[in-house]
Amino acid sequence: MKVVxxxxxxxxxxxxxxxxxxxxxxxxxxxxxxxxAPWPGSQEKGVIEMTVPGDTLRALLTExxxxxxQANVDFEPINPGTNDLDFDYDVLVNSKNYVALDNGxxxxxxxxxxxxxxxxxxxxx
Amino acid sequence: MLxxxxxxxxxxxxxxxxxGEEGQEKIKDSHAVIVGVGGLGCVSASYLxxxxxxxxxxxxxxxxxxxxxxxxxxxxxxxxGKKKVIVAKRKLSRLNSKVEITPVFAKITEENVLNLxxxxxxxxxxxxxxxxxxxxxxxxxxxxxAYIYGGVSRLRGMVTTIxxxxxxxxACLNPEGVGGLGVLGVTPAIIxxxxxxxxxxxxxxxxxxxxxxxxxxxxxxxxxxxLEMRRNESCPVCSSTLPR
Numbered sequence: 001m002k003v004v005x006x007x008x009x010x011x012x013x014x015x016x017x018x019x020x021x022x023x024x025x026x027x028x029x030x031x032x033x034x035x036x037a038p039w040p041g042s043q044e045k046g047v048i049e050m051t052v053p054g055d056t057l058r059a060l061l062t063e064x065x066x067x068x069x070q071a072n073v074d075f076e077p078i079n080p081g082t083n084d085l086d087f088d089y090d091v092l093v094n095s096k097n098y099v100a101l102d103n104g105x106x107x108x109x110x111x112x113x114x115x116x117x118x119x120x121x122x123x124x125x
Numbered sequence: 126m127l128x129x130x131x132x133x134x135x136x137x138x139x140x141x142x143x144x145g146e147e148g149q150e151k152i153k154d155s156h157a158v159i160v161g162v163g164g165l166g167c168v169s170a171s172y173l174x175x176x177x178x179x180x181x182x183x184x185x186x187x188x189x190x191x192x193x194x195x196x197x198x199x200x201x202x203x204x205x206g207k208k209k210v211i212v213a214k215r216k217l218s219r220l221n222s223k224v225e226i227t228p229v230f231a232k233i234t235e236e237n238v239l240n241l242x243x244x245x246x247x248x249x250x251x252x253x254x255x256x257x258x259x260x261x262x263x264x265x266x267x268x269x270x271a272y273i274y275g276g277v278s279r280l281r282g283m284v285t286t287i288x289x290x291x292x293x294x295x296a297c298l299n300p301e302g303v304g305g306l307g308v309l310g311v312t313p314a315i316i317x318x319x320x321x322x323x324x325x326x327x328x329x330x331x332x333x334x335x336x337x338x339x340x341x342x343x344x345x346x347x348x349x350x351x352l353e354m355r356r357n358e359s360c361p362v363c364s365s366t367l368p369r
Contacts, residue, residue, distance in 0.1 A: 010299040031297055031355045074350050081345070087306070088281060088343070120302035122276035122283045125163040125253035125313060 001055050001109065005048040005064075007035070011118045014060065017111040022047055035075075035119065057091065057098060058105040060115065077117060078105070090118045127153070131223070135177055148329040149177060155328040156180040158245040160233055160261055162213045163187070164196035164313030165275050165320070166251025171199065172321035173249070174217045178328065180225045181217070184241055185209045185251075186232035196310035233257045238264040247324045248272045251317070254304055262287065262295035266363045271327050273335075275313075275320045278306040280344030282316035285335050285354070286323045289363060292337040297357035297364075312344055 004015045004022040007030045015022050024046045052063040061077045068075035079086035085105065091098040093107065093115050101107035109115070127146055132139065135149050157178050159166045162185045173181055189197070189204045189212060197209075204212045210228035217226050231237060233252070238260050242248050248265050250273055252258050258274065265272035265287065272287040274295055287294050319340065323333045341350040358364055 031357050121300035122278045123255045123304035124278045124308050125161055125165045
């Protein structure tokens with residue numbers, strides 16, 4: 001599937017097989033540049049397009065992890081120990097938490113679905 | 126001026142290049158406020174006391190409970206049921222009697238926070254929830270006091286140093302997540318030690334390494350990451366009150 005990645009406010013936003021143009025127009029500033037744009041030139045470009053092998057949420061997150069690793073950014077939303085989402089992150093598809101999807105991480109994504117990946121903060125003391 | 130006993134006591138840090146007596150005197154003349162003396166605050170308070178910070182205020186509204194003892198190393202079984210700040214003061218004073226320890230038994234609120242941090246050179250986070258942290262963050266921005274955020278869950282932790290007007294504040298980052306996930310005792314010890322290091326660097330006019338950066342610790346896989354963050358131009362807390 002083709003995906004377009006753009007920085008949200010404090011989250012990563014990914015549009016799946018977009019049927020229209022995807023731009024950052026009107027969006028807030030980027031506060032976590034490492035999260036969005038570890039690739040040279042990507043911040044100037046505004047959005048990043050890439051092809052992901054497979055059509056599931058898991059395939060998307062796995063491919064992203066691989067691409068970030070190539071850019072020396074440790075972004076591993078799928079915990080290799082549990083094979084589920086790591087608790088440092090949350091993932092929503094069309095504003096719905098991934099656990100509420102029929103097949104969870106193995107849910108198939110369709111055109112114009114919007115995936116948001118959030119980094120979760122630690123609050124215990 | 127440091128007296129003879131202080132020159133002996135702090136010898137191991139006095140001989141650090143660029144620290145010396147000047148650095149020790151700065152620490153001695155400093156006031157640190159530690160908000161929360163739980164897993165994080167017990168450790169940061171211990172190291173700041175040992176380092177010779179002249180005045181430390183500790184704020185907490187809890188009593189010691191048995192489940193605290195896996196990580197809150199200032200307390201023992203005999204302290205269960207006692208006010209944390211009172212026990213902590215006693216233990217910290219035994220560690221370094223020359224440090225003035227002010228215990229405040231209070232819950233942090235929007236109404237009292239400005240009084241609680243008044244006169245502080247640095248505020249060190251030892252809290253256990255997001256709401257109180259955001260209250261402290263706003264007050265520190267308002268008073269232009271450096272605030273060292275630290276948070277943990279399980280075997281994971283985060284630290285960042287917030288310098289109002291220079292770095293993103295906590296509200297800039299729209300932090301999300303839940304607490305109550307459990308904590309392994311050594312995790313807050315690691316994070317609070319880093320907070321104490323940042324505090325000492327700030328108090329001695331050294332550049333804090335975590336200003337504008339978020340340090341992530343992952344004890345499951347023993348990974349540390351240092352990530353850049355930027356101020357939010359539309360931050361409801363710091364964008365309108367502080368220069369860019």
